[in-house]
Amino acid sequence: MRELKILAIIVVLVGITYWGIEPYAHSQMHPHHEPATFSYGDLQAIAANGDASKGATAIMNNGCTGCHSIKSQNIPAPMDPVTASASYGVNPPDLSNIAAVVDHKFLANVIKDPVKAFKLAHKFNDTKPFPMPAFYGSDQDLADIVAYLVSIAPKEISPKEAYETACGRCHNLRYDNWTVIGEKPKFKNEIEKADFELKLAQYEANLKKYLGTTPPDLSMYIRSRGHEYIRDFVEDPQKILHGTAMPRVGLTKEATEKVVAYLEKVGDRKKEKRNSLGPWVLLYFVVFAVLAYLWKQKIWREVH
Amino acid sequence: MAHITKANNLHEWLDQRLAIDKLWKVLAAEYWIPKNINFLWAMGVVLMTMFTILVISGIFLLMYYKPDTKLAFDSVNYTIMQEVWYGWLWRHMHAVAASVVFLVIYIHMFTGIYYASYKRGREMIWISGMLLFVTFSAEAFSGYMLPWGQMSYWAAQVITNLFGGIPFIGDELVIWIRGNFYVSDPTLTRFFMLHVFLMPLIIMAIIGLHFYSLRIPHVNNQDGEEIDFDAEAEKYKAGLKKEAKVIPFWPVFLSKDFFVLGVFMIFYFYLVFYHYNFAMDPINFDPANPMKTPPHIYPEWYFLWSYEVLRGFFFDVGPLSAMDMGLIAFGIANVIFFALPWFDKNDEVAPASRRSGGFAIWFWLMVVDMIVLTIWGKLPPTGFNAYIGYVAAVGFLALFAALPAVTARKKGLLMFVILMTLALYVAGYMEYTKALGNGFVIVALFVIFYALFFLNPVFVRNRGGAR
Numbered sequence: 042m043r044e045l046k047i048l049a050i051i052v053v054l055v056g057i058t059y060w061g062i063e064p065y066a067h068s069q070m071h072p073h074h075e076p077a078t079f080s081y082g083d084l085q086a087i088a089a090n091g092d093a094s095k096g097a098t099a100i101m102n103n104g105c106t107g108c109h110s111i112k113s114q115n116i117p118a119p120m121d122p123v124t125a126s127a128s129y130g131v132n133p134p135d136l137s138n139i140a141a142v143v144d145h146k147f148l149a150n151v152i153k154d155p156v157k158a159f160k161l162a163h164k165f166n167d168t169k170p171f172p173m174p175a176f177y178g179s180d181q182d183l184a185d186i187v188a189y190l191v192s193i194a195p196k197e198i199s200p201k202e203a204y205e206t207a208c209g210r211c212h213n214l215r216y217d218n219w220t221v222i223g224e225k226p227k228f229k230n231e232i233e234k235a236d237f238e239l240k241l242a243q244y245e246a247n248l249k250k251y252l253g254t255t256p257p258d259l260s261m262y263i264r265s266r267g268h269e270y271i272r273d274f275v276e277d278p279q280k281i282l283h284g285t286a287m288p289r290v291g292l293t294k295e296a297t298e299k300v301v302a303y304l305e306k307v308g309d310r311k312k313e314k315r316n317s318l319g320p321w322v323l324l325y326f327v328v329f330a331v332l333a334y335l336w337k338q339k340i341w342r343e344v345h
Numbered sequence: 346m347a348h349i350t351k352a353n354n355l356h357e358w359l360d361q362r363l364a365i366d367k368l369w370k371v372l373a374a375e376y377w378i379p380k381n382i383n384f385l386w387a388m389g390v391v392l393m394t395m396f397t398i399l400v401i402s403g404i405f406l407l408m409y410y411k412p413d414t415k416l417a418f419d420s421v422n423y424t425i426m427q428e429v430w431y432g433w434l435w436r437h438m439h440a441v442a443a444s445v446v447f448l449v450i451y452i453h454m455f456t457g458i459y460y461a462s463y464k465r466g467r468e469m470i471w472i473s474g475m476l477l478f479v480t481f482s483a484e485a486f487s488g489y490m491l492p493w494g495q496m497s498y499w500a501a502q503v504i505t506n507l508f509g510g511i512p513f514i515g516d517e518l519v520i521w522i523r524g525n526f527y528v529s530d531p532t533l534t535r536f537f538m539l540h541v542f543l544m545p546l547i548i549m550a551i552i553g554l555h556f557y558s559l560r561i562p563h564v565n566n567q568d569g570e571e572i573d574f575d576a577e578a579e580k581y582k583a584g585l586k587k588e589a590k591v592i593p594f595w596p597v598f599l600s601k602d603f604f605v606l607g608v609f610m611i612f613y614f615y616l617v618f619y620h621y622n623f624a625m626d627p628i629n630f631d632p633a634n635p636m637k638t639p640p641h642i643y644p645e646w647y648f649l650w651s652y653e654v655l656r657g658f659f660f661d662v663g664p665l666s667a668m669d670m671g672l673i674a675f676g677i678a679n680v681i682f683f684a685l686p687w688f689d690k691n692d693e694v695a696p697a698s699r700r701s702g703g704f705a706i707w708f709w710l711m712v713v714d715m716i717v718l719t720i721w722g723k724l725p726p727t728g729f730n731a732y733i734g735y736v737a738a739v740g741f742l743a744l745f746a747a748l749p750a751v752t753a754r755k756k757g758l759l760m761f762v763i764l765m766t767l768a769l770y771v772a773g774y775m776e777y778t779k780a781l782g783n784g785f786v787i788v789a790l791f792v793i794f795y796a797l798f799f800l801n802p803v804f805v806r807n808r809g810g811a812r
Contacts, residue, residue: 044383051452054716061720062646063623069724070641216423257631261422265630308630311426311433318434319618323611330607337600344380344586344597 076269077276079144079294084158087149088184096189099182105136108173113137114193122210122222126244129172130251131210132222138206140187140194142299147291148190149183152176159288160279200303203296207275208259211248211287216260217307221245252286263301263308271301373595377578379566380592386564387605388453394606395446395613396552400545402439405432410491412537414530417493418632434617437625441617443485444624447647449609450478451715454682459708461569461694464686466562473555475683480548482648487540489645490533494629499642501528501536507655510672527635569694641725649722650715650741654678656722657738659731660776663788670791674738677798681745688745688802690753693810701810702754707744714740732777739769739794746798749805758805765794 100106108125110118112135118125122132140148150158155173156165165171176183198206204214210221218225222244228234249255262271273280275297278287292300305312352358359365378386409429411420425432454474457463463471486504490497505522509515524531563574572590581589592598616624623646628639644652658670665673693700697708717737724730743766750759769790775781 047383047385054712055448058646058716058719059623061716062649062723066720066723215419216427261630261632264422264625265627267627315433315437315618319614322614322618326607326610326614330604330611333600333604333607337604340597340600344589344592 074273074280077273077294077297079276079292079297081144081147081150081291084146084150086146087153087187088180091181091184091186091188091191093185093188093192095182096185096187096192099178099185100136100189103176103178103182103186105186108133110135111137111193113195123240123243123247126247126251131172131248132244133173134206134210136190136193138194138198138202140190141196141198142203142206142293142296143291144293145187145191149187151291152183152186158291160277161286161288163284164286198296198299200299200306203292203299204303207290207292207296207300211252211256213258214260214307215258221248254286256287259304259308261308263305268301268305271304272297275300373599374593375578375582376594377574377581377591378564378594378598379570379572380590381566381568381570382564383567384601384605385452385456386598387602388449388456390599390602391449391606391609392446392453393552394610395442395449396548398438398442399446402435402442403541403545405435406439407541410537412491412534414493414533414633417491417533421492422630437617437621441613441621441624443488444645444647445613445616446481447485447645450481451647454478455712458685458711459697460565460567461689461697461700462565464689465692465694467565468686469558470555470562471686472683473551473558476551477548477555478682479679480544480551484540484544484548485645485647487536487544489629490536491540492629493533493633495631495633495637495639496626496629496642498528498633498635499639500644501532503642504644505532507672507675510668565694567696569696569699571694643723646719646723649720650718651675651678653718653722653734654738654741656726657718657734657736659726659735660773662791671738674742678741684802685748688748688752690749690802690805691808691810703751703759707748707751710740711744714744729777732774735773735777736770739766739773742794742798743769746794746801749801753805753808755805758801762797762801765790765797769794 100111106116107119108129110116112118114137118135120128125132143151147158153176156162156171159171161171178186201217205219209219213220220241222241225237226233228237245255266274270281274282275290275292277289278285279289349361352361356365406421406425409420409424409432411417421436425436427433457471457474486500490501505519505528508522509519511518520526522532523529524535563572566572570590574591577589577591581591581593626645631639643649652675655671655675658667658674661667662670691701691704697705714737717733718741721730721734721737726734743762746766747759747762749755750762772781772787772790776787781787
């Protein structure tokens with residue numbers, strides 16, 4: 042009985058200390074923010090009835106493919122990533138998968154007013170315009186273009202593809218061989234390797250000039266930031282890190298979950314193994330403790 | 346020359362040469378421990394087990410770790426955590442054990458204080474134990490640097506910088522410790538050496554000393570009863586096991602320890618598999634970046650109390666800056682527990698609840714103060730938190746200043762210490778509200794306070810009171 046009382050005192054004291062230094066302290070250090078809703082409520086809806094076939098024409102007429110590739114439709118990139126980054130700061134995204142990861146309302150708004158949709162008014166203005174020029178078409182054209190992008194987007198997209206489309210042009214992911222200019226290939230010789238590294242360095246330098254900072258490699262973000270933080274950050278970076286150069290990228294809830302799942306696969310690859318081994322180790326020590334208790338009772342019966 | 350005969354088996358052969366039977370008796374079968382104990386007496390074996398886990402997991406980690414600022418982070422987070430078979434398990438075990446070992450150390454330490462197991466011949470047990478606390482702290486600090494994450498780097502930056510506060514040699518000392526003008530590759534490599542070689546070596550030697558120091562005064566018991574170990578051992582050996590007040594280390598004492606250990610291991614492995622963030626700070630999964638200071642820098646939880654003693658002094662006192670005042674208190678806090686046996690001016694060995702005077706109150710105030718220091722050591726030191734930190738930091742020193750008076754039952758002196766402490770609280774509050782400014786009063790208060798702190802243990806006479 043006395044031993045249980047002592048144990049209770051220790052548990053209470055350790056519990057209070059733990060509460061103070063972990064949940065409570067962290068709630069004080071990190072200001073509370075509302076969890077992500079992915080509604081993009083500040084953006085206005087675009088005319089609903091888009092016509093995909095008209096959109097195919099509109100995307101040509103409005104000059105989108107002058108910068109963006111649509112590889113699934115055999116429309117190649119006009120420039121390689123390094124040259125593109127020299128011109129625009131960052132390589133413009135390929136549009137093949139874009140509607141599979143980006144919210145459709147957001148997509149229309151980005152075309153219409155990128156600075157507003159990206160929430161980058163603190164970085165771009167009349168004197169320093171955003172690299173993507175303003176759209177002069179009608180709202181119906183917008184709806185058509187979005188309808189077209191939706192029609193060509195794959196129905197199902199892998200977590201890795203979601204990452205590449207949404208994050209991969211700014212963020213390296215070295216633990217899965219991903220670089221901002223694409224997957225790091227197997228090099229046949231040192232010259233190929235040096236050539237690739239030079240390109241990567243040039244692209245990164247352009248990116249840094251464009252953003253004012255080098256976007257971090259995300260390999261360990263699942264451990265350093267955790268699921269919730271990444272999810273809420275992706276939905277609206279400004280809400281959590283005011284003034285950051287990262288644009289709001291307008292991912293859907295599903296696409297964000299895929300990105301987080303991919304980051305978990307890369308940064309916490311052994312999670313499944315950990316969770317499957319855990320119960321066995323605990324069971325071993327439960328059995329150990331029970332046997333030890335029985336042995337102790339047997340031995341102490343002689344001395345008490 | 347021993348008399349060697351033909352041995353019939355390996356046991357006999359070894360016994361003739363190494364006296365293994367006698368050794369076993371001395372180490373275990375006839376190493377006598379009091380019977381009147383509770384599970385707190387098992388913490389030593391729990392600590393030994395945790396240390397063993399740290400050494401073994403450390404050896405496996407050492408096979409893949411690279412002590413180079415360019416390679417360290419990836420060697421830990423990619424090679425060990427993802428590539429090496431069960432590398433993630435060893436790393437989690439190592440990190441979590443390094444954290445919970447301090448929890449057990451604190452329980453062990455406060456058990457010693459509660460049952461007055463640090464005096465009347467047990468001073469060397471206490472001192473060697475405190476040496477282990479200090480060396481474990483150095484081991485933990487050097488180890489925390491190795492993954493070369495953001496917290497590794499900035500903790501190293503802040504802690505090595507503290508040595509700059511030492512008069513005259515401070516600046517040179519910091520450079521000498523870092524091996525450079527700032528925390529960098531040589532710093533990492535030398536702390537790697539300390540972590541995997543020098544500190545473990547010293548720790549093992551001190552563990553030996555700690556165990557040996559138990560032999561002469563013997564282990565204390567739940568009632569502080571003075572036991573004639575030889576007589577009681579004879580009783581036990583004569584078969585009067587129920588009457589004897591002692592038990593042998595093996596198998597009786599250890600059988601209980603194994604059970605406690607089993608329960609503890611369930612707790613430990615639960616943390617290893619499912620609840621490790623407290624020991625593996627998420628911020629340390631960002632690679633070290635000297636150009637980017639994290640918004641909040643804090644040490645691991647087990648250093649928070651002394652860190653808060655450092656931060657608690659938030660205003661200048663006369664010619665001394667807040668940082669100087671903090672460093673003085675921090676330096677004292679880190680060594681003062683060594684002197685505990687001489688701050689306690691009473692020879693009685695008994696649990697705190699049964700000791701005379703206000704020792705029990707003193708004990709629980711100390712526990713509460715350490716917890717407050719720990720929690721506020723992590724909270725941002727802004728607004729009223731700064732004042733709470735000051736109250737707890739001054740309170741920590743005040744408890745030591747008061748201990749001689751408490752244990753010698755000198756009521757007048759105790760009242761004086763309490764009054765001085767309250768005066769410092771008021772003065773500190775006025776500094777907090779910016780009402781006082783650095784006046785002669787606050788300097789005088791601190792001079793008197795520190796005089797009490799240093800003079801009380803020297804001049805208050807021991808009350809005797811042994812039972």
